[in-house]
Amino acid sequence: MENENSPIAIFEQFSIEPIHEKYAWRICDFVTVNSKRLQRYFPKTLAQNLTPTLSQIFVEQKVRxxxxxEEFLFVLKDTESRKVTGLVYIKELDRDKKQAELAYCIGYDYEGKGITSRVTKILSQYAIQALGLQNLQIIVHKTNLGSVRVAEKCGYIWQKTLLKEHTPPNEDPLDMELYELGA
Structure with missing residues (x-):
């Protein structure tokens, strides 16, 4: 596999890099600035990164x-400002089924510019080619139109509605939509 400190890809002013200890402070900054957009679909990531100390523990765990x-977390970094602008997980790995889920979030300042679609395409190819996965999943809520568009633009096909799949903090369980991409 690649050098763990090397970017997976660089495009425009962005790099996609594996999680590294050096990102703890920047992830804390990213999460706190974007807390409202993360609270519904990334509540655990939000809770684990509310302070620099929590972020350091989170990052150390994700590096391990x-x-x-077991799980792959990537940071999307603006190479000009050096800010973390997004996070992408390759998670829920099932080696027997050669399957995993992609989950992504991007900062307010970067949404609607096609960046998440570009990153998702790159990491989908990476998951298939470098990790040997054959089936990738994206699970989104039907009202999260940006994420639905990302899944569709990246070739993921709607499969079914997953009943009561995700429970945001202080809400009833939500039905989520399952999109898949086969190798």
């Missing part, structure tokens, strides 16, 4: 999971 190939 990456090294053990």
């Amino acid at each position: 999971e990456y090294q053990k190939k």
Whole structure:
């Protein structure tokens, strides 16, 4: 596999990089600035990154999971400002089924510009080619139109509605839509 500190890809002014200890402060900044947009669909990531100390613990855990190939967290970094502008997980790995889920979030300042679609295409190819996965999933709520568009633009096909799949904080369980991409 690639050098763990090397970018997976660089495009325009962005780089996609594996999680690394050096990102703890920047992830804390990203999460706190974008807390309202993360609270519904990324409540655990939000809760685990509300302070620099929590972010350091979160990042150390995610680096260990990456090294053990249990879960892969990538940061999207603006190479000009050096800010973390998004996070993408390759998670819920099932090696027997050669399957995983992609989950992504991007900062307010970067939404609606096609960046998340570009990153999702790159990391979908990475998951298939470098990780040997054959089936990738994106799970979104039907009202999250930006995420639905990303899934569709990246070739993911709607499969079914997953009943009561996700429970946001202080809400009833939500039905979620399952999109899949096969290798």
